[in-house]
Amino acid sequence: MIEKTYQPADIESRMSRLWEEADAFKAGRADRRDAEPFTIVIPPPNVTGSLHMGHALNNTLQDVLCRFERMRGRDVLWQPGTDHAGIATQMVVERQLTERKEPGRREMGRARFLERVWQWKAESGGVIINQLKRLGASCDWSRERFTMDEGLSRAVAKVFVELHRAGLIYKDKRLVNWDPKLLTAISDLEVKQVEVKGSLWHLRYPIEGKSFNPDDRSTYIVVATTRPETMLGDTAVAVHPENEKLEHLIGSNVVLPLVGRIIPIVGDDYADPEKGTGAVKITPAHDFNDFEVGKRHRLPQIGVLDREGRLALSDNEDYLRGLPEGALMLAEEFDGMDRFAARKAIVARLEDFGFLDKVEPHAHMVPHGDRSGAVIEPYLTDQWYVDAKQLAQPAIAAVRLGETTFVPKNWEKTYFEWMENIQPWCISRQLWWGHQIPAWYGPDGKVFVAETEDEAVGHALGYYVEQGVITAEQGAEMASDPAKRDGFILRDEDVLDTWFSSALWPFSTLGWPDATPELKRYYPTNVLVTGFDIIFFWVARMMMMGFHFMKEAPFPKVYIHALVRDESGAKMSKSKGNVIDPLHLIDKYGADALRFTLAAMAAQGRDIKLSSQRVEGYRNFATKLWNACRFAEMNECAVPAQFDPTAAKETLNRWIVHETARATSEITAAIESYRFNDAAGEIYRFVWNVYCDWYLELAKPVLIGEDGPAKSETRAMVAWARDEILKVLHPFMPFITEELWAVTSARTQLLTLSPWPVKAELTDQQQALLEAVACDPYSAPEPLANPSKPYFRDEAAEAEIGWVVDLVTAIRSVRAEMNIPPATLTPLVLAGASAESKARAERWSDVVKRMSRLADISFADHPPAGAVQLLIRGEVAALPLKGIIDLAAERARLEKEIAKADADIMRVDLKLSNEDFLANAPEDIVVDEKEKREAAVARKTKFVEALERLKAAE
Numbered sequence: 011m012i013e014k015t016y017q018p019a020d021i022e023s024r025m026s027r028l029w030e031e032a033d034a035f036k037a038g039r040a041d042r043r044d045a046e047p048f049t050i051v052i053p054p055p056n057v058t059g060s061l062h063m064g065h066a067l068n069n070t071l072q073d074v075l076c077r078f079e080r081m082r083g084r085d086v087l088w089q090p091g092t093d094h095a096g097i098a099t100q101m102v103v104e105r106q107l108t109e110r111k112e113p114g115r116r117e118m119g120r121a122r123f124l125e126r127v128w129q130w131k132a133e134s135g136g137v138i139i140n141q142l143k144r145l146g147a148s149c150d151w152s153r154e155r156f157t158m159d160e161g162l163s164r165a166v167a168k169v170f171v172e173l174h175r176a177g178l179i180y181k182d183k184r185l186v187n188w189d190p191k192l193l194t195a196i197s198d199l200e201v202k203q204v205e206v207k208g209s210l211w212h213l214r215y216p217i218e219g220k221s222f223n224p225d226d227r228s229t230y231i232v233v234a235t236t237r238p239e240t241m242l243g244d245t246a247v248a249v250h251p252e253n254e255k256l257e258h259l260i261g262s263n264v265v266l267p268l269v270g271r272i273i274p275i276v277g278d279d280y281a282d283p284e285k286g287t288g289a290v291k292i293t294p295a296h297d298f299n300d301f302e303v304g305k306r307h308r309l310p311q312i313g314v315l316d317r318e319g320r321l322a323l324s325d326n327e328d329y330l331r332g333l334p335e336g337a338l339m340l341a342e343e344f345d346g347m348d349r350f351a352a353r354k355a356i357v358a359r360l361e362d363f364g365f366l367d368k369v370e371p372h373a374h375m376v377p378h379g380d381r382s383g384a385v386i387e388p389y390l391t392d393q394w395y396v397d398a399k400q401l402a403q404p405a406i407a408a409v410r411l412g413e414t415t416f417v418p419k420n421w422e423k424t425y426f427e428w429m430e431n432i433q434p435w436c437i438s439r440q441l442w443w444g445h446q447i448p449a450w451y452g453p454d455g456k457v458f459v460a461e462t463e464d465e466a467v468g469h470a471l472g473y474y475v476e477q478g479v480i481t482a483e484q485g486a487e488m489a490s491d492p493a494k495r496d497g498f499i500l501r502d503e504d505v506l507d508t509w510f511s512s513a514l515w516p517f518s519t520l521g522w523p524d525a526t527p528e529l530k531r532y533y534p535t536n537v538l539v540t541g542f543d544i545i546f547f548w549v550a551r552m553m554m555m556g557f558h559f560m561k562e563a564p565f566p567k568v569y570i571h572a573l574v575r576d577e578s579g580a581k582m583s584k585s586k587g588n589v590i591d592p593l594h595l596i597d598k599y600g601a602d603a604l605r606f607t608l609a610a611m612a613a614q615g616r617d618i619k620l621s622s623q624r625v626e627g628y629r630n631f632a633t634k635l636w637n638a639c640r641f642a643e644m645n646e647c648a649v650p651a652q653f654d655p656t657a658a659k660e661t662l663n664r665w666i667v668h669e670t671a672r673a674t675s676e677i678t679a680a681i682e683s684y685r686f687n688d689a690a691g692e693i694y695r696f697v698w699n700v701y702c703d704w705y706l707e708l709a710k711p712v713l714i715g716e717d718g719p720a721k722s723e724t725r726a727m728v729a730w731a732r733d734e735i736l737k738v739l740h741p742f743m744p745f746i747t748e749e750l751w752a753v754t755s756a757r758t759q760l761l762t763l764s765p766w767p768v769k770a771e772l773t774d775q776q777q778a779l780l781e782a783v784a785c786d787p788y789s790a791p792e793p794l795a796n797p798s799k800p801y802f803r804d805e806a807a808e809a810e811i812g813w814v815v816d817l818v819t820a821i822r823s824v825r826a827e828m829n830i831p832p833a834t835l836t837p838l839v840l841a842g843a844s845a846e847s848k849a850r851a852e853r854w855s856d857v858v859k860r861m862s863r864l865a866d867i868s869f870a871d872h873p874p875a876g877a878v879q880l881l882i883r884g885e886v887a888a889l890p891l892k893g894i895i896d897l898a899a900e901r902a903r904l905e906k907e908i909a910k911a912d913a914d915i916m917r918v919d920l921k922l923s924n925e926d927f928l929a930n931a932p933e934d935i936v937v938d939e940k941e942k943r944e945a946a947v948a949r950k951t952k953f954v955e956a957l958e959r960l961k962a963a964e
Contacts, residue, residue: 011643011753012636012639012640012643012750012753012754014640016632016633016636016637016746018599018600018601018602018603018629018632018745018746019597019600021600021745021746021749022144022146022600022601022602022745024749025744025745025748025749026143026144026146028748028752028760029148029748029760029762030151032760032763033152034148034760034762034763035076035080035086035088035148035149035150035151035762036150036152037085037086037087037088037150037153037532038085038087038528038531039085042083042084042085042086043085045083045084045085046083046084046085047084047085047086047087047531047532048076048079048080048084048085048086048087048536049086049087049088049089049532049533049534049535049536050072050075050076050087050088050089050535050536050537050538050539051089051515051516051519051535051538052069052072052088052089052090052091052147052149053068053538053539053540053541053544053548054091054092054093054155054157054512054515055092055093055138055142056092056093056095056098056099056138057092057093057094057095057099057131057135057136057138057156058095058098058099058102058135059095059098059137059138060137060138060141060593061138061141061142061144061145061592061593062589062591062592063574063582063589063590063592063620064541064573064574065138065141065142065592066145066574066592066604066605066608067571067574067608067612067618068539068540068541068571069142069145069147070145070604070605070608070609071539071569071571071608071609071612071686072088072147072539073088073145073146073147073148073605073741073744074609074681074686074689074741074742075537075539075681075741076088076148076149076741077148077740077741077744077762078681078741078766080148080762080763081737081740081741081762081763081764081765081766082765082766082768083765083766085531086148087150087153087528087532088147088148088149088150089149089150089153089155089519089520089532089535090139090142090147090149090150090151090153090154090155091154091155091156091157091515091519092135092136092138092139092154092155092156092157093157093508093511093512094156094157094158094443094444094508094511095508096439096441096443096444096505096507096508097192097194097196097200097381097439097441098381099127099130099131099135099443100115100127100441100442100443101192101381101382102130103123103126103127103130103443106130107126115442120442120503123442124442124443127443131156139151139154141593144593144596144601145592145596145601145604145605146601146602146605146744146745148744148762153519155518155519157508157511157512157515158444158445158511161518161521162511162514162518162519163445164461164523165514165517165518165522165523166445166506166510166511166514166518167445167448167461167462168461168523169510169514169555169559170447170448170459170506170510171448171459171460171461172559173396173558174449174459175459177397178396178397178400178401179394179395179396179397179437179459180394180395180397181392181393181394181395181457182392182393182395182434183311183390183391183392183393184301184390184391184393184395184434184436185295185296185297185298185301185388185389185390186388186389186391186393186436187200187201187377187386187387187388187389188317188386188387188388188389188391189379189382189384189386190317190318190319190384190385190387191379191382191383191384192379192381192382192384192441193317193318193440194439194440194441195389195391195393195436195438195439195440196379196386196439197436197507197509197547198546198547199509199543199544199546199547200379200380200381201377201378201379201380201386202377202378202379202380203375203376203377203378204375204376204377204378205373205374205375205376206373206374206375206376207371207372207373208236208371208372208373208374208376209236209369209370209371209372210234210235210236210286210369210370210371210372211234211235211236211238211357211360211366211369212232212233212234212286212287212366212367212368212369212370213232213233213234213235213238213241213267213291213360213365213366213367214230214231214232214267214364214365214366214367215230215231215232215233215247215264215265215266215267215291215365216229216230216264216265216267217229217230217231217259217262217263217264217265218262218263218264218265218272219262219263222265222364224364230264231247231249231256231259231264231275231287231289232287232289232367233247233286233287233289233290233291234286234287234290235290235291236372236374237293237296237297237353238353238356238357238360239314239315239321239349239350239352239353239356240293240296240297240314240315241266241267241268241291241293241356242266242268242269242312242314242321242323242329242344242356243293243295243296243312243313243314243329244266244271244273244291244292244293244312245273245292245293245294245304245309245310245311245312246273246274246275246276246291246292246303246304246307246309247264247273247274247275247276247289247290247291247292248275248276248277248278248280248281248289248290248292248303249275249276249277249278249281249288249289250277250278250279250281250282250283250288251277251278251279252283253281253283253288255283255288256288256289257277259275260275260276260277261274261275261277262274262275263275267360267363267365268356268359268360268363268365269333270333270334271332271333274307275289276292276303276307276309278303278306278307280299280302280303292304292309293312294309294310294311294312294390295311295312295313295314295388295389295390296313296314296315296387296388296389296390297388298388301388301390310328311328311390312326312328312329313326313328313329313389313390314326314329315349315387315389317389319348319349319384319385319387320346320347320348320349320352321344321345321346321347321349321352322345322346323342323344323345324342324345343355344356349387357369393436393437393438393504394436394437394438394447394449394504394506395434395435395436395437396434396435396437396510397434398432398433398434398435398554399432399433399434401554401555401557401558402429402430402432402550402554404554404557404558405429405550405553405554405556405557405563406426406429406430408553408557408563409422409425409426409553410426413563413566414553414563414565414566414567414568415566415567415568416567416568416569416570417567417568417569417570417614417683417684418570418614418615420615421542421545421568421570424542424545425545425549425550428545428546428550429550432550435507435551436507437506437507437509437510438502438504438505438506438507439504439505439506439507440503440504441504441505442503442505443505444505444506444508445505445506445510445511446501446502446503446504446505446506447501447502447504447505447506448460448461448462448466449466449501449502450463450466450467450470450499450500450501450502451499451500451501451502452470452473452474452498452499453474453479453498454479456470456473458470458473458499463501466499467488467489467495467498467499468489470498470499471485471488471489471495472485509547509548509551510551512548512551512552513548513551513552513554513555514552514555514559515552516533516534516535516552516556516564516565517529517533517556517559517560517564520532520533522559522560533560533564534556534560534562534563534564534565534566535564535565536565536566536567537565537566537567537568537569538552538564538565538567538568538569539569539571540568540569540570540571541570541571541573542570542571542572545570549568552564552565567684569684571612572612572613572615572616572617572618573617573618574590574608574617574618574620575617575618575619575620575934576588576590576619576620576621577619577620577621577623578619578938579617579619579934579935579937579938580934581934590620590622592604595622595625598622598625599622599625599626599628599629600629600632600745600746601745602628602632602742602743602744602745602746603625603626603628603629603631603632603743604625604628605742605743605744606628606631606632606690606742606743607620607624607625607627607628608620609686609687609689609690609742610628610686610687610690610691610694611624611687612686612687613687614684614685614687616937617934617937631694631697631698632743632746634697634698634702635697635702635735635739635746635750636746636750638697638701638702638706638732639732639750639754641706642728642729642732642754643754645713645725645728646725647713647725647726647728647729647732648725648726648729648754648755649726649729649730649733649755650726653726653730655667655670655727655730655802656802658723658727659719659720659723660712660720660723660724660727661806661807661810661811662705662708662709662712662724662807662811663723663724663727664804664806664807665705665804665807665808665810665811665812666700666701666705666727666731667727667731667802667804667807668802668803668804668807668808669696669700669705669808670696670731670734670735670767670802671802671803672803673692673693673695673696673700673738674734674738674767676688676689676692677689677692677693677738678766678767680692681741689742690742693735693738693739693742696735697735697739701731701732701735704811704815705728705731706728707861708811708814708857709724709727709728711856711857712724713725713728729754729755732750732754733751733754734767736750736751736761737761737764737765737766737767738766738767740761740762744762747761748760748761748762751764809883810850812883813847813850813882813883814850814854814857814858816882816883817858817862817880817882817887818858818861818862820880820882820887821836821838821862821863821864821880821887821889822861822862824878824880824889824956824959825862825863827904827952827953827956828878828891828895828900828956828960829895829900829903830891830894830895832863834863834894835863835864835865836863836864836865836889836890836891836894837864837865837866837867837868837889837890838858838862838864838866838867838868838887838888838889839867839868839869839870839873839874839877839887839888839889839890840867840868840869840870840885840886840887840888841869841870841871841872841873841879841885841886841887841888842870842871842872842885842886843869843885844885847885848869851867851869855867870888873886873888874888874890875892876890876891876892876893876897877889877890877891877892878891878959878960879959880959897960900960901957901960901961904953904956904957904960905957907949907953908950908953908954908957911946911947911949911950911953912950914942914943914946914949915943915946915947915950918939918940918942918943918946919943921939922936922939922940922943
C-alpha cells in the first residue's frame with residue numbers, strides 16, 4: 011500500500027539496499043550473458059573529494075544512460091573507481107600530521123609516510139563513493155577500482171617501460187609550472203589565473219659601446235616587465251623585425267643592468283611593437299614564451315631562482331660564468347632573498363643606478379597553484395616527458411574521420427586546437443604519493459627503465475659487467491645476494507602525474523595488460539560523459555593511450571556537459587559564497603528531485619542555472635506522481651494478466667495508449683541522442699499534463715460510476731499507463747519509481763531490470779508502406795497490437811480527445827489572458843461546427859463545461875458579435891465576452907504589456923549590438939541577455955495573439 015505522504019529519505023535508503031541485495035547493477039549477470047554489452051567508465055573522482063554539483067550532474071547523466079540501456083536488455087558495466095590524486099592526498103595527510111603535532115613527511119621518511127597515506131585512504135578515503143550511491147549511481151560497485159590498485163599499478167609500469175623503449179618517454183630540461191610551496195611541478199589544470207593589481211616597471215638597458223646617460227635615450231633601450239627580479243637571468247632583448255623605431259638595434263648588444271653581462275638584441279615576432287615599449291627582456295629559464303624565443307635564437311638558459319622561489323646566485327655556475335667582479339658582489343647581496351623581497355631590492359638598486367625609467371600601475375593575470383595558493387613559477391628543471399605530438403596523431407585522425415564524435419560537435423574544434431598544437435607532456439611530479447617512476451640510476455647516472463626493481467638490477471649488472479666496471483663474478487654475487495648490491499642502483503624519487511594513470515582507465519580497469527575476458531567484452535566503451543575542462547587532460551590522453559596500446563579508440567562518443575552555475579549564472583566558488591551543496595539538496599528534497607532538475611536543465615551547449623526553487627519544483631513533480639499512484643490504488647486500478655492495451659474499446663483509453671506511445675518514442679529518441687533535457691521535458695509534460703491533468707481527470711466519472719466493462723477497462727488502463735510512466739521515468743528518478751513499482755502490485759522483478767517499452771514489430775506490408783512514406787514505425791498506418799510492445803497509434807482517439815483537450819486549454823488560456831474571474835461562467839458558441847464536432851461536444855459537454863467554467867455550449871452558423879474567436883483544429887469556437895469584461899480596458903492593458911515587452915527587447919538588442927559589450931562581458935552574462943530577449947519575445951507573442959483575438963471581438 012502506498013503511504014499517504016511521499017518521504018524521499020525513507021525510500022532512498024530502502025531502495026539502495028534492495029538493489030544491492032539483488033546485485034542489480036552487476037555486469038555479466040547470468041541473465042545478460044548473451045546480451046550486447048554497454049560500457050561507461052566513471053571519470054574517477056579524487057579519493058579526497060566529496061560530491062559537488064559537477065559530480066552530481068556528470069553522474070546523473072551517466073546513470074540515465076546506464077539505467078536506460080540496462081532496461082533495454084543490455085549487459086551494462088558502469089565502471090566505478092577513484093583517483094589517488096597525488097598532490098591533494100599528500101596535502102591532506104601532511105596537514106593531518108601538522109594538526110596532530112606529529113613528525114612531518116621528511117622526518118618520517120618515504121616508507122613510513124606512504125604507510126600513513128594508505129592508512130588514511132583505508133579509514134577516510136573514498137567518502138565520495140558513498141555519496142555517489144546516495145545520488146543513485148547504478149555502478150557495478152563490486153568492480154570498484156583505485157588508480158593505485160596492484161593491477162593498475164602494473165599497467166602503469168608496463169606503459170611507461172614500453173613508451174620509453176619506443177622513444178616516446180624521455181628525460182629533458184624544460185620549463186614547468188613549479189609550485190614553490192609544494193615543491194613540485196604541476197599540470198596546467200592545477201594552475202588558476204588570478205588577476206592581480208601590480209606594476210609594470212620600465213627598465214633602461216644600456217647599449218654596448220655607448221656611454222650610458224639616463225637623459226640620453228639613444229644610449230639605452232627600454233624594456234617593460236612585471237618580473238624585475240628575473241632580469242638577473244636575462245640572456246637577450248627582443249625587438250620585432252618590423253619595428254620601425256627599434257629595428258636598427260637588432261644585432262647589437264646591451265649591458266645587463268646590475269649584472270654587467272653582455273647580451274644580444276634579437277629580432278623576433280614575439281615582441282609586439284604596439285605593446286609596452288616594443289622591446290621585451292628574454293629570460294628563457296623563467297618564462298614559457300621566453301623559453302621558446304631562447305630556443306629559436308640558441309640563447310643560454312640562466313635560472314636565478316631555487317625550488318622555494320628564492321634567489322640562488324652565489325653557487326649558480328650558469329649565473330656566475332663570465333661575470334665581472336662587481337656582479338659577484340651583487341650576487342652576495344641578493345642571494346637567498348625571497349623572490350618578492352628581491353623584487354623590491356632589485357628595483358631599488360635599479361633606481362639608484364638610473365636604470366629605472368618609470369613605473370606604471372598594471373593589472374595582469376598571475377598563475378597560482380589551485381591547492382597551495384602560491385604564485386607559480388616557470389622553472390627550468392629536469393623532468394620526464396611524453397612525446398605527446400606523436401601519440402596524438404591517431405587520436406586526431408579518429409575524430410577527423412568520425413570514428414569518435416563529440417556531442418555537442420562544437421567541442422571537436424577545441425579538441426583539434428589543442429591536439430594539433432600539443433606540447434611535450436611533463437609526467438613527473440616531485441611527490442611521494444603516487445606511482446613511483448620505474449627508473450633506476452646506476453653509479454655513473456646511467457638510467458635503467460624496467461617494470462620491476464629485479465629487472466632493473468639485471469639490466470644494470472649486465473651493463474656494468476659489459477663495461478668492465480664490475481667483474482662477472484661480482485655481478486653474479488650481487489645478483490644472488492641483494493645485500494651486496496644495496497645502493498648499487500637508486501630508484502628515481504619522483505612519481506607520475508595522476509593523469510598518466512587515469513589515461514589508462516578504460517582498459518587498465520578491465521585487467522590489462524592481461525588478456526582478460528572483461529577486456530575482450532567491455533572494451534571499447536560506448537560513450538564517455540565528462541566536462542569540457544578535462545578534454546585536454548583526460549579525454550585526449552585516453553584517446554592517445556587507447557590507440558597506442560589497444561589499437562582503437564576507447565569510446566566512439568564523447569558527451570560534453572556544461573557547467574552548473576548559480577541561479578544568476580555566476581560560476582560557483584567558495585570565495586563568492588554561492589556554492590550549492592548537492593547533499594544539502596538531497597537531504598531537503600530527495601535525490602530524485604535533484605537528478606531530475608539537473609537532467610531537465612542539461613541542454614546541449616548551455617550552462618545550467620541552478621536554484622533550490624527548481625529542485626523544490628521537481629520535488630513537487632514527484633509528489634504529483636505519488637498522489638496520482640495513490641489515486642489509482644484507491645480506485646482499485648490494477649493491470650489484469652494478459653492485458654492488451656491496444657485492444658481497448660473506450661475512446662479515452664485508446665487515447666492514453668496513443669499518447670503513451672508518442673511520449674515513449676520521443677523520450678527514447680531524446681536519450682539516444684543525448685538530449686537529456688528534451689527527454690526529461692517530455693516525461694514531465696506527459697506525467698503532469700497528459701496523465702494527471704487530462705487522463706485521470708477525464709477518467710474520474712467512469713471510475714466513480716457504475717461497475718461495468720468501461721470501468722474495468724479504465725481501471726486496467728490507469729494502472730497500465732502508470733506502469734509505463736514508471737518505466738520511462740526510472741532512469742531519471744530511480745528511487746521513487748522503484749518504490750511505486752514495488753508497492754503497486756506483487757512483482758517478482760525489479761523495475762531497474764524490467765524491459766523498457768519498445769516499438770512493436772511491423773508486418774512486411776506495414777514496413778513497406780512506412781518506407782514508402784519515409785516515416786518512422788511510431789507513425790504506423792494502423793494499430794500495431796502487441797501487449798508487451800505498446801508503441802501504438804490511434805488517430806481517431808487522438809482526434810476526439812485531442813479536440814477536447816485543445817478546446818478546454820484554449821478557453822482556459824483566454825480566461826487567463828482576459829482576467830476573467832473563476833466564478834464567472836461564460837457561454838461557448840461553436841460556429842459552423844461539423845457534424846463530428848457537434849457529436850463530440852454533445853458527448854463531452856459536461857466535461858468541457860466543468861473544466862472550462864462554461865455556462866452552456868451552443869451552435870451557430872457564424873460567431874456572435876463581441877466574441878473572442880478560437881481556432882480549434884480548423885474550426886471556430888467563440889466566447890461571447892461583451893458585457894462580461896470591459897473590452898476597451900482589456901485592449902489598453904494588452905497594448906501596455908506589448909509596449910513593455912518591446913522596451914525589454916530593445917534594451918537587450920542595444921547591448922547585444924554593442925561590440926564592446928560582446929567582447930568584454932563574461933559569456934554567462936551574454937547568454938543571460940539572450941535568454942531575457944527570448945523571454946520578452948515570447949511574452950510579446952502571447953499578448954499580440956490575445957490582442958488580435960480581442961480586436962476581432964470588438
